[in-house]
Amino acid sequence: MNRGITLLVPVLLFSLAIFAQPADTTIYNVLDPVQIQSVRTPLDIKRLEPVKGTYIYSGKKTEVIDLTQRNVTLTEKYGRQIFAKIPGVFVYDMDGTGNQMNISTRGLDPHRGWEFNIRKDGVLTNTDMYGYPASHYNIPMEAVERIELVRGTGSLQYGAQFGGMLNYISKQPDSTKPFAFESVNTVGSYGLVSAFSSASGKIGKLRYSTWYNKKWITGYRENSDAQYNAEAISLFYDVSKDLTFKFEWTHSNYVTHLPGPLTDSMFLADPQMATRSRNYYNPNIHVPNISMYWNINHTTKLQFTSSAVTGSRNSVMFDKPATTPDTIYSATLDYANRQVDIDNYLSLTNELRLLKSYSLLQHTSTLTAGVQYMHNDLHRRQLGKGTTGSDYDLSLAIPGWGRDIYFKSSNLAVFAENRWVLTEKLSVNTGVRMEMGESIMSGIITYYPDSTLPNTIEHKFPLLGAGLQYDLSPYTNIYAGWSQAYRPVIFKDIIPSSIYEYADKDLKDAYGYNAEVGYRGSWKFLKWDVTGFYLQYNNRLGTLAETDSTGQLIIRRTNIGDSRTMGLEMFLQADFELNTKSYISVFTSTSYMDAQYQAATIRSGTENIDIEGNSVESVPMWISRNGITYKYQGYSISALYSYTAESFADALNTIEPNASGSVGLVPAYGLLDINVGMQLTRTVKLQLNANNVLDEQYFTKRPQFYPGPGIWPSDGRTFSATVSVSL
Numbered sequence: 001m002n003r004g005i006t007l008l009v010p011v012l013l014f015s016l017a018i019f020a021q022p023a024d025t026t027i028y029n030v031l032d033p034v035q036i037q038s039v040r041t042p043l044d045i046k047r048l049e050p051v052k053g054t055y056i057y058s059g060k061k062t063e064v065i066d067l068t069q070r071n072v073t074l075t076e077k078y079g080r081q082i083f084a085k086i087p088g089v090f091v092y093d094m095d096g097t098g099n100q101m102n103i104s105t106r107g108l109d110p111h112r113g114w115e116f117n118i119r120k121d122g123v124l125t126n127t128d129m130y131g132y133p134a135s136h137y138n139i140p141m142e143a144v145e146r147i148e149l150v151r152g153t154g155s156l157q158y159g160a161q162f163g164g165m166l167n168y169i170s171k172q173p174d175s176t177k178p179f180a181f182e183s184v185n186t187v188g189s190y191g192l193v194s195a196f197s198s199a200s201g202k203i204g205k206l207r208y209s210t211w212y213n214k215k216w217i218t219g220y221r222e223n224s225d226a227q228y229n230a231e232a233i234s235l236f237y238d239v240s241k242d243l244t245f246k247f248e249w250t251h252s253n254y255v256t257h258l259p260g261p262l263t264d265s266m267f268l269a270d271p272q273m274a275t276r277s278r279n280y281y282n283p284n285i286h287v288p289n290i291s292m293y294w295n296i297n298h299t300t301k302l303q304f305t306s307s308a309v310t311g312s313r314n315s316v317m318f319d320k321p322a323t324t325p326d327t328i329y330s331a332t333l334d335y336a337n338r339q340v341d342i343d344n345y346l347s348l349t350n351e352l353r354l355l356k357s358y359s360l361l362q363h364t365s366t367l368t369a370g371v372q373y374m375h376n377d378l379h380r381r382q383l384g385k386g387t388t389g390s391d392y393d394l395s396l397a398i399p400g401w402g403r404d405i406y407f408k409s410s411n412l413a414v415f416a417e418n419r420w421v422l423t424e425k426l427s428v429n430t431g432v433r434m435e436m437g438e439s440i441m442s443g444i445i446t447y448y449p450d451s452t453l454p455n456t457i458e459h460k461f462p463l464l465g466a467g468l469q470y471d472l473s474p475y476t477n478i479y480a481g482w483s484q485a486y487r488p489v490i491f492k493d494i495i496p497s498s499i500y501e502y503a504d505k506d507l508k509d510a511y512g513y514n515a516e517v518g519y520r521g522s523w524k525f526l527k528w529d530v531t532g533f534y535l536q537y538n539n540r541l542g543t544l545a546e547t548d549s550t551g552q553l554i555i556r557r558t559n560i561g562d563s564r565t566m567g568l569e570m571f572l573q574a575d576f577e578l579n580t581k582s583y584i585s586v587f588t589s590t591s592y593m594d595a596q597y598q599a600a601t602i603r604s605g606t607e608n609i610d611i612e613g614n615s616v617e618s619v620p621m622w623i624s625r626n627g628i629t630y631k632y633q634g635y636s637i638s639a640l641y642s643y644t645a646e647s648f649a650d651a652l653n654t655i656e657p658n659a660s661g662s663v664g665l666v667p668a669y670g671l672l673d674i675n676v677g678m679q680l681t682r683t684v685k686l687q688l689n690a691n692n693v694l695d696e697q698y699f700t701k702r703p704q705f706y707p708g709p710g711i712w713p714s715d716g717r718t719f720s721a722t723v724s725v726s727l
Contacts, residue, residue: 059467188720261710411437476521561600634679
């Protein structure tokens, strides 16, 4: 009892001491909430991180176009709007249907972008890199989230192309719910109707994305209607947070009615007229692929991709210059037979890439290395005698082909590039790529001796590159780079067009290098990227006139000389916040290019002409795009003025056009576009577009081959409206 009282007393005293503490005198005040309001400036143009995935981008000129933030016309796929903030992009704009993107940079050939390594989500889409490197696969812009462009000095890591890499990144699955839906619908001038639908989501470890696009248009010119469809399904299986497998199939297919080329007098009289009513073109391309992404640990990443490009490129045409009318013959009361051409493709690519980060000199350096194997099989059937009809019909009136030939290529490439981080501000890159392969042509040409047709071209190139980046501040840096590149001799370069032509058995692949130095960054309201570049392009392909032992004129397809392009690319943007609800943004994207032939000779009729010092064709000296955007809350209006200087259509720099319009000066032109965006609700957006508001009648190029020699007018004034719904 005494012991219990003894223990209880201290407890009571301690408790009394606690309760005896003075009351809390702290004064509490409940403050009114503070709301900070500011308009968000969209970042529609960015740069790639120094290291991303299994790629190194430090020290290279890179651009990222965020299409979800752009106020542009997507369905019509106008390159001048999509690539407005990329200085130096030349747009070969002869397809107003939006079915193809024909662009180039730094004085290269824009035909279907075939000087680029073109990818979708990192998967190669060039139809046949060694036989026909054009990208016939055509992804709808409604499916694209952003576009990544790496200029030529970054080519060692993914290919040897002079133009660099162009990567379309599609919209990724919505991983926050099992089902998300988007619908984008467009109507516009000249019968344009487009419907795009997509669905995505996440169920357990499976993420999925699928989309479908259907489009019709009657066309700006007579006989220029087109119908298009494209689909894709992507399945992502996340084994863990570090290991993902991707299974994908995507497809595009369109049939376009070709209205034919015009002469200069026809263009001046009526640029919407057609010289053809029976010409059609149809690329039908599938791109299946399987990929693995594995973050082995925090310093090591492994990526494997196995993909294919398979399908066909078909055409049926009355393939003559505009000066030859396509009329009904009085003797037969029918049209002439058309020419049928069919290409079948099977291009396989396997690529394994490893990225390893490691510590050196108290900094983290990075090594990326890999191996790429390609096997391409191109079967070309041409000069088939088609029907005398007017619809899209690939059947032959008489069995057999004038040309039935194969072009098979195999190529192994190994590559490595290291980013050496020497100080907190300075990093240096060194890289190498080794290309080893060959292309073999075989088959039958009815007008050509079988024994002289076969041709084998070896591709063996060690390609080197180096670059550096110096960070002046967290937001500005200087970059510089030099990298070798090459372009294989492709199928069309070695196919003789008559018995009087032959392909040199010692043809050399074109090779050369890119060099650039630039200054980029941001400061307060300004963003900029200014680059000087030099592109050397050796062993260009062409034809020379010769005589055989009997004095007969013959034409030799061979290397005819070199060229170089140097210039300046400048991007400058200023963003001004007017108040908490609105801002205004202005930009200029301007390039200067000087492209000339060096030690080059080409055939002109029966003579060979020295063209050293002549300008390279289809290279405007100035390309300038200038725009302004005003945004108030969810509403925005943008105006874009695009100027392209005059250019030559041929290496002889012919000024006065010939009778067919296939050579002559391509005049300068300026275009005004206006786009209005309205975020009506959280899920509904309306886009209104007025393209070529001033109704400029213009053309961008005088093609020498497909789709026919002469003038191909671009679209005049058009309008469209797009409604987007996201659920």
